[in-house]
Amino acid sequence: MSYIAKPQVSHPSLRKNKLGLTSRDYEGAVSTLCAGCGHDSVTAAIIQAVFDLDIEPHMLAKMSGIGCSSKTPAYFVQQSHGFNSVHGRMPSVTTGANTANRHLTYIGVSGDGDSLSIGVGQFVHAIRRNLNMCYIIENNGVYGLTKGQFSASADIGSKPKKGLPNQQEPIDPVSTALSLGATYIARSFSGDKAQLVPLIKGALLHKGFSLVDIISPCVTFNDHEGSTKSYAHTREFYNHVVDVDYIAPFEEITADYEQGSAMPVALHDGSKILLRKIDGDYDPTSRARAFKYLRDRFNAGEIVTGLLYIDDERKEMHDLMGNVDTPFAELPMESLRPPKGELQKILKPYR
Amino acid sequence: MAGTNDIVIKIATVNGTGSASANGLLRKAIFRMGVPVVGKNYFPSNIQGLPTWYEIRVTKDGYQSRSDRVDIMVAMNVQTYSQDMADVAPGGWLIYDSTWPRSRQLDRDDITVIGVPLSRLCNERFDGVRTRILMKNIAYVGVIAALTNIDLKVIMGLLEETFAAKQHLIAANMEAIHLGYDYAMEKFSGPPTPKVEKMDATRRHIVIDGNTASALGCVYAGATVGAWYPITPSTSLMDAFRAFCARYRIDPESGKRTYAIIQAEDELAAIGMVFGASWMGARAFTPTSGPGISLMSEFIGYGYYAEIPAVIFNVQRTGPSTGMPTRTQQSDILSCAYASHGDTKHVLLFPADPYECFTMAPQAFDLADRLQTPVMVLSDLDIGMNDWMVPEFEWDENYVHDRGKVLSAEDVEEMEVFYRYLDVDGDGIPYRTLPGTHPKGSYFTRGSGHTKYGAYTENAADYQEVIDRLDVKWETARKLVPEPEIAYSKFNNAAILTVGSGNGACKEALDRLGEQNVGLNYCRVKAFPFSESVREFIDKHEVVYVVEQNRDAQLRALLILDFNLRPDKLVSLLHYNGIPMNAGFVVEKILEEITKGRAA
Numbered sequence A: 001m002s003y004i005a006k007p008q009v010s011h012p013s014l015r016k017n018k019l020g021l022t023s024r025d026y027e028g029a030v031s032t033l034c035a036g037c038g039h040d041s042v043t044a045a046i047i048q049a050v051f052d053l054d055i056e057p058h059m060l061a062k063m064s065g066i067g068c069s070s071k072t073p074a075y076f077v078q079q080s081h082g083f084n085s086v087h088g089r090m091p092s093v094t095t096g097a098n099t100a101n102r103h104l105t106y107i108g109v110s111g112d113g114d115s116l117s118i119g120v121g122q123f124v125h126a127i128r129r130n131l132n133m134c135y136i137i138e139n140n141g142v143y144g145l146t147k148g149q150f151s152a153s154a155d156i157g158s159k160p161k162k163g164l165p166n167q168q169e170p171i172d173p174v175s176t177a178l179s180l181g182a183t184y185i186a187r188s189f190s191g192d193k194a195q196l197v198p199l200i201k202g203a204l205l206h207k208g209f210s211l212v213d214i215i216s217p218c219v220t221f222n223d224h225e226g227s228t229k230s231y232a233h234t235r236e237f238y239n240h241v242v243d244v245d246y247i248a249p250f251e252e253i254t255a256d257y258e259q260g261s262a263m264p265v266a267l268h269d270g271s272k273i274l275l276r277k278i279d280g281d282y283d284p285t286s287r288a289r290a291f292k293y294l295r296d297r298f299n300a301g302e303i304v305t306g307l308l309y310i311d312d313e314r315k316e317m318h319d320l321m322g323n324v325d326t327p328f329a330e331l332p333m334e335s336l337r338p339p340k341g342e343l344q345k346i347l348k349p350y351r
Numbered sequence B: 001m002a003g004t005n006d007i008v009i010k011i012a013t014v015n016g017t018g019s020a021s022a023n024g025l026l027r028k029a030i031f032r033m034g035v036p037v038v039g040k041n042y043f044p045s046n047i048q049g050l051p052t053w054y055e056i057r058v059t060k061d062g063y064q065s066r067s068d069r070v071d072i073m074v075a076m077n078v079q080t081y082s083q084d085m086a087d088v089a090p091g092g093w094l095i096y097d098s099t100w101p102r103s104r105q106l107d108r109d110d111i112t113v114i115g116v117p118l119s120r121l122c123n124e125r126f127d128g129v130r131t132r133i134l135m136k137n138i139a140y141v142g143v144i145a146a147l148t149n150i151d152l153k154v155i156m157g158l159l160e161e162t163f164a165a166k167q168h169l170i171a172a173n174m175e176a177i178h179l180g181y182d183y184a185m186e187k188f189s190g191p192p193t194p195k196v197e198k199m200d201a202t203r204r205h206i207v208i209d210g211n212t213a214s215a216l217g218c219v220y221a222g223a224t225v226g227a228w229y230p231i232t233p234s235t236s237l238m239d240a241f242r243a244f245c246a247r248y249r250i251d252p253e254s255g256k257r258t259y260a261i262i263q264a265e266d267e268l269a270a271i272g273m274v275f276g277a278s279w280m281g282a283r284a285f286t287p288t289s290g291p292g293i294s295l296m297s298e299f300i301g302y303g304y305y306a307e308i309p310a311v312i313f314n315v316q317r318t319g320p321s322t323g324m325p326t327r328t329q330q331s332d333i334l335s336c337a338y339a340s341h342g343d344t345k346h347v348l349l350f351p352a353d354p355y356e357c358f359t360m361a362p363q364a365f366d367l368a369d370r371l372q373t374p375v376m377v378l379s380d381l382d383i384g385m386n387d388w389m390v391p392e393f394e395w396d397e398n399y400v401h402d403r404g405k406v407l408s409a410e411d412v413e414e415m416e417v418f419y420r421y422l423d424v425d426g427d428g429i430p431y432r433t434l435p436g437t438h439p440k441g442s443y444f445t446r447g448s449g450h451t452k453y454g455a456y457t458e459n460a461a462d463y464q465e466v467i468d469r470l471d472v473k474w475e476t477a478r479k480l481v482p483e484p485e486i487a488y489s490k491f492n493n494a495a496i497l498t499v500g501s502g503n504g505a506c507k508e509a510l511d512r513l514g515e516q517n518v519g520l521n522y523c524r525v526k527a528f529p530f531s532e533s534v535r536e537f538i539d540k541h542e543v544v545y546v547v548e549q550n551r552d553a554q555l556r557a558l559l560i561l562d563f564n565l566r567p568d569k570l571v572s573l574l575h576y577n578g579i580p581m582n583a584g585f586v587v588e589k590i591l592e593e594i595t596k597g598r599a600a
């Protein structure tokens, strides 16, 4: 069992956000995951991101499926509603919830088994709809909760603890999302909080489907020599390509960036994310070029990370559907019925 | 035997030839003459080319079910001609298109065969292949009008209403009517068919299908989210909901929609969307049929355990597996009652006709909200897709929807602490909060073991406490669901008990048995869990004939399970070939049982 760092007393010097809350207010129940599990680090990054963005806890909805990863919404932002659904079906629940009320910020936490094996259907359709949510995959290449079987993201040649190496082509969530037209696609590593936190912030604020695929090693079943989702392997082969900085509303871009490498993208709340291209050749706004780049790097065994694609123009699901902004639960029942006496008119064709 | 205002007309055509509007015109004309009618479709799982039939039962007594005879057959389909001829009752009539010769050997001498050169008449008069085919259909309506005395003024009136925006079509259609009408008047000299005579028995009634009625019920219930994956025979429910919403659910200020229809990628997603929306406080539903229920099952159990409202319309079709998608059955009773693994059971409503489809839709939403659980409305293809004459729907403007125990921000603010699964009121129903209301109201919705406080648990006692409380809620449900329809005769030994669309055939059977001095009492259950009054009813009888449309006596099994009844008291009468049951079947089976020595 590991614990997310939890000071016992709230230190007066603990930084407060605009709502007057400290990061402790964004914590959840004590994690019951294995000590060293990558998922706990992602939880910490989520807490940081939500705190920094001054999101009111009750205006966050935490969605998940089933798996070690899907348990984690219990471990952050206690004062948010959570929906730990059934295995692989978090996207549909989020679709329904978001349809009914667009005012909450939706964060979904899923695993590679949950999203790429049993739930791949719902995953791809949520992308197609451009559902406005931050979708996190805590990707460890295995089913942690059922004790280490390969998932659909296992790389060819990756060795299990026991048995033969994987022979099947992996499903890469990033290229899948890219081909389906997701509008914010990022990849990161649970061990790289500095990169991860701004990526999650951008994902939370982006209007539309934001995928954050996070290599999040399973220390118990997939962290050994020969595994391609281990800490060691990830550290060795991962590469930043486009990093982001989060710039709050009214904040100036102050740091110096190399000419041509920095690209600000305005978010709907007035804040910005600033893309910093580490590889000058990379174009995170072109699907076709991003796809080729990712494929080439993948073939070279590299793990490309950062904000890999962004499209801030496409309408999100709610706008495409043309619903009212008011949460459906708040519409007065009378307003949902045809006017008084109308029933007789409605029935006329049936006489 | 056929008689005045007691006629069965069956029209055999080919799928995709546009006969539906002609058949509708004929059915409506009779209805407008004040005479009760029933319209049944027998159609293939096909878009074009296979045989399809429409059966109009003219029934002065206002019976709802299919008849067991055909008096007048309109045999427009050469493929099925010999079968159609064989189906005509002795002494009946058969109309066919005599443009082309027909093989002699097909004749029957106990019926009257009437040849009308429908194609030739229409080809001479109209241009264009499509128009000719459509007008040929209208022309056979003219023939029947001539034979049965249907008022041409009524037909004219209907055409004027239908084509108000396309004046030239009124004249053309009326001409086609006359082609058939005049030909029959001039040439037909055989034994006269029974007639349709004006009555006054359809006032304040409508003819409508169950799916349209359910959809309208959803609109009045304030449903805002419909998520679905298309499947026969439920598809027309969402089509109708969409059409009503386009008219009545546009916010006048913003021009935006106060509803959302999501076509899901499959039924697993459809029900997931419903739970997501209901969790957020919207009234959400999904229409489906048996295969969809199978796919939704894991989630339905989740909804039961995590206590989230949902309304599911299961328009049942013939199973198992893909079965016969365009045929009817009541074979999902058990799979719906106990959908999902673990100890789960679900509230079911059983409408008998489109009238109850309309009234039970708001009831289903109210029950789902009140009980915080999935509620399934089990109609079937017969109800959902056929044309039923039912009393006009009414809406009480003072009706107050029951949104159940939902705490507001103010409620939560006043509370020391909120726990999701406490039985505060002793009725087994806890209080819930909606996301986005108040930070103190937050809780973690889960399908894993939880305590009454909503916390994860693997503790035996804490787990069991919640599961037992759900059973308290089940007993509350028993008191809230609609009571059965019960009718007593002057005899009290035996009774018929049925469900849903079995109503029409059973009631007609009761009349016919009564004429033979066999008196039976009657109970039609409207919901599961069964009300106590159902048990009391069964207790009063020596024998209860349980009439249902499936092979495995599912309703009977459910009664025995729910009430712990002595099985030998419940005698099954089962009809499950996919065609709607008729009264003749019920009468015959009951008489058989009586001859075997069973009580009546």
Ligand SMILES: Cc1ncc(C[n+]2csc(CCOP(=O)(O)OP(=O)(O)O)c2C)c(N)n1
Binding pocket: A066, A067, A068, A069, A070, A087, A110, A111, A112, A113, A114, A115, A138, A140, A142, A143, A144, A145, A146, A151, A218
């Ligand atoms: C319908 C269904 N089938 C199987 C399971 C068992 N199961 C639970 S979690 C899981 C795999 C989870 O893998 P992943 O999403 O990668 O999460 P991780 O534990 O690796 O974080 C499986 C197969 C289940 N809960 N439900």
Ligand code: SF4
Binding pocket: A032, A033, A034, A036, A037, A038, A039, A068, A069, A140, A144, A145, A217, A218, A219, A220, A221
């Ligand atoms: S089994 Fe693996 S994924 Fe699950 S908690 Fe342990 S380390 Fe994490």
Ligand SMILES: [Mg+2]
Binding pocket: A067, A111, A112, A113, A138, A139, A140, A141, A142, A143, A144, A151
């Ligand atoms: Mg995994």
